[in-house]
Amino acid sequence: MSFKLFLKSICTTYFIIVTLINLSTFALGTIYRPEERFGYDAFLVPLVYAFLGIFPMCVMYSKKEMTLVQVLVRKMIQLILLEALLLGFGFGYTNLSKDNIEQMVSFVLAVFAVFLLVHVISFALDVQQARQMTLDLLNYQKGTNRFHGGSDEMT
């Protein structure tokens, strides 16, 4: 993948992550701190977390086409880095307590869910793109004049 395409995919992923962080914040907030109220600065939190979340994507950059195993291994590394980075950012300065641990586990699971959903959504977008390309392909084939001939052994 070229670096330009890699940056393009990062941008798409960034906005998917922002949306999913909003949803997961809503879910976790409703469970753990339903009484909490925030100022306008709270709107920046998903943007900042998503910004941090795209950094581990760097492990996926490769000029060469990767094999399935290489992709899976790099995805695992990306997930571990992602969890460590966001956990450090979100809970780095808090003391460990029973409540905190429960919240941390929920946080880790939420990050994993967002990670998984990003891939599901990206794949769904690719499926949509592939369908469109297949339709365009069929139109292309209908519109292209075929030329004739057969394969023969040379004399």
Added chain:
Amino acid sequence: MMEIRLKKISRGEPEMVEIKCHEISDEVMEIAAFVKSRQGRLSGSLDGRQYEIAIRDILYVESVDNRTFLYTADQSYEVKQRVYELEEVLKKKSFLRISKAALLNLMKVTSIRPALNGRFLAVLSNGEEVIISRKYVPDLKKTLKGEG
């Protein structure tokens, strides 16, 4: 240096290209292959025998270990040309580059489906699947929409 002569003939006479050479070298074979490719055919070898393959029968062209192969529904033939040379000849015949090492005959693709890591797979008429690199997807889209 080979001399080149062009001679105009009457409509009644058959058109032909004749190469007069001291020996049939690789260079001469390349010229012959180029002429054939302009007529919708390519020369390829299989098990030591030479064959003429109709371009419309080729599913895709791929370079493997610096050797170029043409793949039809049931055979693969080795050709002397490089992929970039064939690309020049075949681009007007519905072939498109889909990776650094491969050209795809768009007339032989039945569908396109996503693969992992943003790549796509072209499903061919014989059921085989070939990888379309992300880098070449924009070109493919343009061509399919008639903008290429």
